[in-house]
Amino acid sequence: MLEEGLAARVLERALSRGGDFAELFCEERQGFTLSIDESRVERPQSGSERGAGIRVIDGEVTRFAHVDGLAEEDLMGAADGLASALGGDATEPLPLKAAKPPELQEIEIDPTSVPAERKAEILRELDERARAAGAEVAQASASYSEGRRQVAIFNSEGLEAGDDRTRVRLGVQVVARKNGTVETGFETLGEHRGFELLDGDPARIADEAAKKALTLLGADPAPAGEMTVVVGGGFGGVLFHEMTGHGLEADAVQKGASVYAGKMGEKVAQPLLNAYDDGVMAHEWGTGAIDDEGTPCQKTAVIQEGELTSYLYDRLRARRDGTASTGNGRRASFRDLPIPRMTNTYIEPGDADPEAMISEVEKGFYAVSFGGGQVEPATGDFVFGVSEGYLIEGGKVTKPCRGATLIGNCLQALERIDAVGTDFEMKTGFCGKAGQTAPVGTGQGHVRIKGMTVGGTAV
Amino acid sequence: MSAADLEDAARRAVDAATSAGASDAEAWSEGSRSREVRVHAGEVESLTEASGRGVGIRAWIGTRTGYAYGTDLSESGLAELAEAAVGAARVADEDEHSAAPEPSAEPPEIDGLRDPAVAATETADVIDLAKRIERIALDRDKRVTGVEEVVYVDEDGDAAIATSRGVSGSFGSSVAYSFLQAMATEDSEVQTGLGFGVGRSPLSLDAEQIGSEAGDEAASMLGASKPQSRTCPVVLSERVTASFAGFIGGAVCADEVQRGRSPFADRLGDEIASAAYVLADDGIDPGGLASAPFDGEGTARERTPLIAEGKLLAYLHDGYTARRGGARSTGNAARSSYRSPPSVSPSNLMLEPGELTLEQLLERAGDGVFITDVAGLHSGVNPVTGRYSVGASGRTISGGELAEPLREFTIAGDLLGTLATVQAVGSETRWVPFGGSVKTAPMLVGEMAIGGA
Numbered sequence: 041m042l043e044e045g046l047a048a049r050v051l052e053r054a055l056s057r058g059g060d061f062a063e064l065f066c067e068e069r070q071g072f073t074l075s076i077d078e079s080r081v082e083r084p085q086s087g088s089e090r091g092a093g094i095r096v097i098d099g100e101v102t103r104f105a106h107v108d109g110l111a112e113e114d115l116m117g118a119a120d121g122l123a124s125a126l127g128g129d130a131t132e133p134l135p136l137k138a139a140k141p142p143e144l145q146e147i148e149i150d151p152t153s154v155p156a157e158r159k160a161e162i163l164r165e166l167d168e169r170a171r172a173a174g175a176e177v178a179q180a181s182a183s184y185s186e187g188r189r190q191v192a193i194f195n196s197e198g199l200e201a202g203d204d205r206t207r208v209r210l211g212v213q214v215v216a217r218k219n220g221t222v223e224t225g226f227e228t229l230g231e232h233r234g235f236e237l238l239d240g241d242p243a244r245i246a247d248e249a250a251k252k253a254l255t256l257l258g259a260d261p262a263p264a265g266e267m268t269v270v271v272g273g274g275f276g277g278v279l280f281h282e283m284t285g286h287g288l289e290a291d292a293v294q295k296g297a298s299v300y301a302g303k304m305g306e307k308v309a310q311p312l313l314n315a316y317d318d319g320v321m322a323h324e325w326g327t328g329a330i331d332d333e334g335t336p337c338q339k340t341a342v343i344q345e346g347e348l349t350s351y352l353y354d355r356l357r358a359r360r361d362g363t364a365s366t367g368n369g370r371r372a373s374f375r376d377l378p379i380p381r382m383t384n385t386y387i388e389p390g391d392a393d394p395e396a397m398i399s400e401v402e403k404g405f406y407a408v409s410f411g412g413g414q415v416e417p418a419t420g421d422f423v424f425g426v427s428e429g430y431l432i433e434g435g436k437v438t439k440p441c442r443g444a445t446l447i448g449n450c451l452q453a454l455e456r457i458d459a460v461g462t463d464f465e466m467k468t469g470f471c472g473k474a475g476q477t478a479p480v481g482t483g484q485g486h487v488r489i490k491g492m493t494v495g496g497t498a499v
Numbered sequence: 500m501s502a503a504d505l506e507d508a509a510r511r512a513v514d515a516a517t518s519a520g521a522s523d524a525e526a527w528s529e530g531s532r533s534r535e536v537r538v539h540a541g542e543v544e545s546l547t548e549a550s551g552r553g554v555g556i557r558a559w560i561g562t563r564t565g566y567a568y569g570t571d572l573s574e575s576g577l578a579e580l581a582e583a584a585v586g587a588a589r590v591a592d593e594d595e596h597s598a599a600p601e602p603s604a605e606p607p608e609i610d611g612l613r614d615p616a617v618a619a620t621e622t623a624d625v626i627d628l629a630k631r632i633e634r635i636a637l638d639r640d641k642r643v644t645g646v647e648e649v650v651y652v653d654e655d656g657d658a659a660i661a662t663s664r665g666v667s668g669s670f671g672s673s674v675a676y677s678f679l680q681a682m683a684t685e686d687s688e689v690q691t692g693l694g695f696g697v698g699r700s701p702l703s704l705d706a707e708q709i710g711s712e713a714g715d716e717a718a719s720m721l722g723a724s725k726p727q728s729r730t731c732p733v734v735l736s737e738r739v740t741a742s743f744a745g746f747i748g749g750a751v752c753a754d755e756v757q758r759g760r761s762p763f764a765d766r767l768g769d770e771i772a773s774a775a776y777v778l779a780d781d782g783i784d785p786g787g788l789a790s791a792p793f794d795g796e797g798t799a800r801e802r803t804p805l806i807a808e809g810k811l812l813a814y815l816h817d818g819y820t821a822r823r824g825g826a827r828s829t830g831n832a833a834r835s836s837y838r839s840p841p842s843v844s845p846s847n848l849m850l851e852p853g854e855l856t857l858e859q860l861l862e863r864a865g866d867g868v869f870i871t872d873v874a875g876l877h878s879g880v881n882p883v884t885g886r887y888s889v890g891a892s893g894r895t896i897s898g899g900e901l902a903e904p905l906r907e908f909t910i911a912g913d914l915l916g917t918l919a920t921v922q923a924v925g926s927e928t929r930w931v932p933f934g935g936s937v938k939t940a941p942m943l944v945g946e947m948a949i950g951g952a
Contacts, residue, residue, distance in 0.1 A: 071588075078758060080594060084587035087565040088580075089553075092585060102545040108552055108570040156590040179759055215760060215883055222762075222884045262888070264728040264911070264950035295539065296645040297682060299689070317933060337903045377545055411878030412892070418647065418682055421907055423890030425878030444911045445879050445888040447950070493725070495888050495909020495950030 041202070042066045042092075042110055044136055046137050049196040050094065053119035055196060058128025059096040063195040065332065066092045066110060067374040071187040074156065076163035078179070079171075084156065093374040095170040096122045103189040106375045109110075116476040132399075133196035142336060143487070144327035144449035145322070147206045147234035151186035154235045157434035159184050162210070170214045173250030176257060178222075179215035180246070185206075188201065193334040201334035207325070207479060208237045211470060213248050215255035223442065224261070225252030226411070226427060230479075233329045248377060252409070252428050262429060262444030262496025268404035268430065269446060269492040270397055274465035275409050277482030279314060280387050281471070282422045283450040284308075288317075288342055289473075290348070290357035291378040292417040299420035299451050300348060309346040309454045312390050317343055317352055319367055319383030326383040326481040333378050340366045342385075353379045372476035384481030390460025394486040397459045400433040405494045406430040406437050407446060412469070418449040445495040451466035453489055461486030500530035500552050502657040503670040508572045512556050515581035521558035521588070523663045524581075527795065528554040528572070529837045531656025533666070534622060538629040545840035547621070555837040558584035559599055563591040563878050563948035573881065596823040601664045601827070605633035606792035606799040611785050613673040614700035617655045623853060625651050625701050629677065635710025636681040640718035647691075649679040653701060658791075658834075664792040666797035669864075672948075674788055675701050676932065677709055683717035690904075693738075693814045693872070697788060697932050711947065716871065720892065726951040732867035732922075733910065733947045734860050734896065737929045742941045743933020744778060745919025746914060749882050750843035751780075751813070753807055753820035762885030762914050763811055771811045772918035775928050776942075777851035778806045778817055782830055787847030789936040794840030795834035803829045803834075806918075807851075817843045850939045853924035859942045860897035868949055869894045869901055870910060871906075885914035908951035921946035 054062040105118040170180035207231030225248040292298040319337030354369030370381035413424025466483035516524030530552040565587025659669035678695035694713030699762035782800030816834035833844035879889035887909035925941040
């Protein structure tokens with residue numbers, strides 16, 4: 041993407057008046073999205089951007105500039121601007137040395153090689169399948185998106201690394217109506233993979249979304265109050281992502297803005313709990329070969345037998361703690377600074393039978409899927425919206441419930457996980473932090489939490 | 500890039516699209532300079548300076564339309580983009596209501612969209628401002644032990660439009676905002692408080708107000724407990740009423756209404772709210788950050804009353820929904836940037852203030868809950884059904900006065916039910932950047948479901 045000699049000159053210029061570290065992050069991205077709504081294929085959009093971000097770290101201060109395009113004049117101008125704020129002697133960058141090429145995810149079918157008509161055809165299939173699911177289906181809409189991000193990273197410690205990430209995703213929303221009641225169902229399919237992701241029967245997600253909306257038509261208002269909650273597999277992993285994952289990101293920890301600060305090595309959960317952040321899971325949504333600072337992605341055990349074993353680091357925060365980056369320095373684009381972010385986080389399967397986990401509950405709530413969640417890492421208070429939930433009565437899953445939110449405090453809720461199922465599934469999500477959006481994977485099997493607040497309308 | 504350069508780029512992009520085979524085309528170009536300062540513990544943590552530019556092209560082939568965007572404004576870059584937009588249009592189905600924007604009424608002149616103080620203020624001065632905000636938060640209460648970070652951002656930019664039907668124009672604007680999260684600690688308990696301010700330049704930000712808000716809120720939340728689950732009167736803070744107005748603003752957008760995905764579908768002229776709730780969309784108020792002479796299709800911005808005397812008065816339209824609904828565009832084609840095509844969205848939402856101060860609202864509530872903040876809106880609010888269930892924090896209202904802090908609970912209900920039970924809107928207004936750009940006030944709602952212990 042960028043000639044090595046130019047990269048070296050930019051780094052040299054950025055450090056021409058001092059600084060401990062300089063980095064040039066170059067990026068080229070292309071994307072294409074397409075939707076279907078009211079059975080009409082619409083909103084075809086294609087985008088292409090290239091640009092670079094340059095940062096200079098001097099002590100604890102990071103100076104950052106970014107430019108659109110990769111023209112030498114713009115890059116050198118940005119490097120000059122950064123250097124002008126410093127007044128010292130030049131720091132000599134180490135010669136660039138290309139890292140051993142990382143192992144990339146195999147992309148069998150480049151999505152850009154597939155005619156757009158084929159993508160439109162898949163959307164039509166989704167639309168037809170959703171509408172065929174029941175007479176009450178009133179609306180269906182679906183979207184297809186493909187994106188390719190190529191990055192090249194050079195730094196003053198001699199690092200030269202690159203990655204090439206292709207992601208494909210389908211999403212479908214179904215609206216069902218009956219006697220004045222309206223309900224919605226949503227489902228997605230996405231991976232760090234080529235168009236082969238959509239081989240087979242991608243339209244099955246339309247059946248699943250329709251089933252959710254139709255089931256909810258017969259739902260009662262969700263209960264309000266504290267009860268035992270069984271969380272379903274897959275996107276239920278957003279629970280761990282919110283409750284714990286964010287609190288392990290080292291930027292929050294170092295500022296004392298995380299309830300997990302100072303808890304390294306301590307028991308934070310029952311011994312049955314093991315959890316990971318894993319950026320190298322094959323083809324998962326949050327997977328990469330390297331992070332956006334050139335550190336190879338890795339699998340990091342964050343909780344082992346209930347004990348807190350690692351935070352998630354980028355370079356800057358790792359340097360502060362005198363440790364190594366865990367490959368979690370991610371950035372939304374060349375316009376953003378890297379910050380510690382999760383990749384794919386999940387709770388490892390346990391030994392409980394999912395059916396038994398429910399049958400042991402006298403009165404509780406079964407949260408099967410979620411719209412998303414939010415946490416305040418400093419206090420540990422979190423919330424997440426349930427998109428499909430049921431009452432558990434006398435050990436049995438009974439009525440579907442609408443409009444529930446789960447709320448709690450992460451330290452208590454994590455400790456109250458008393459069973460982890462043998463099943464396992466990963467799902468895709470988009471995580472927002474400090475104005476940056478990142479693709480992340482979340483996963484788990486069934487998980488049971490003794491005592492959590494369900495916020496419904498049936499008080 | 501200057502406004503003139505951007506107008507020129509937009510015109511060249513339209514020409515490139517028609518040369519590439521488009522029957523009609525529209526181009527939107529933007530250029531901006533921005534800076535961001537993050538301060539923590541009295542020191543600069545990061546300092547970002549950036550410039551950006553780009554263009555988005557909508558191309559029509561008859562009634563099929565496609566979009567492409569990019570950052571390369573050279574002749575070859577625009578030609579490539581134009582090809583991509585025309586290629587995208589070929590994939591879309593015919594849509595009889597889709598057409599390129601035509602010139603509209605003369606766009607209004609709005610004073611003060613750009614404050615030259617943004618460009619004139621040295622970075623050292625905005626760093627000082629951010630440090631001062633942090634200091635003020637820390638000094639408010641000895642239990643305020645830290646600030647996660649103070650973020651200051653400003654941006655100064657221009658946008659231009661051109662279409663093959665003769666629309667053309669440009670405007671410049673500036674924005675500055677700052678926010679912080681303060682942390683208060685007592686024993687092992689930590690609570691947080693948010694402070695923020697928005698304006699057209701750093702000179703319009705009040706460090707004292709921003710810092711105090713965060714420090715006071717964090718300290719006031721110490722010792723918070725979980726309320727009992729019940730249904731009771733609630734007073735919503737401006738932050739919460741802003742999010743609530745944003746929820747309504749989304750549901751009155753004509754595209755969702757026409758597609759049957761809004762609780763307001765087929766309700767025009769109906770009684771849908773208490774008479775106390777009066778809301779308008781206003782794209783020309785000089786104080787509103789979303790104000791502009793024209794919208795994302797070059798149509799003049801205007802003021803549209805949405806709810807008054809309890810009735811739903813209007814939907815918000817862009818060109819497409821206006822043609823489809825047999826209405827006229829209200830100038831609500833919004834662009835989040837050149838990276839996305841225009842779509843219907845509120846501009847500035849303005850909640851009409853009432854007569855009562857916050858104290859009087861609390862007094863009228865008697866016993867209930869004051870909601871200072873809500874969380875989990877993106878997953879807890881369903882814009883299709885109108886139902887919501889979100890996390891909340893706040894204070895008990897006891898005997899008409901604020902009492903102990905409350906956290907870790909939910910509020911839940913549905914949009915129409917809540918609108919019907921609004922008893923009064925407060926008299927003290929404020930611009931809040933949540934739920935869009937909203938000028939809002941606190942509000943008393945007769946009853947809402949609280950999910951707690």
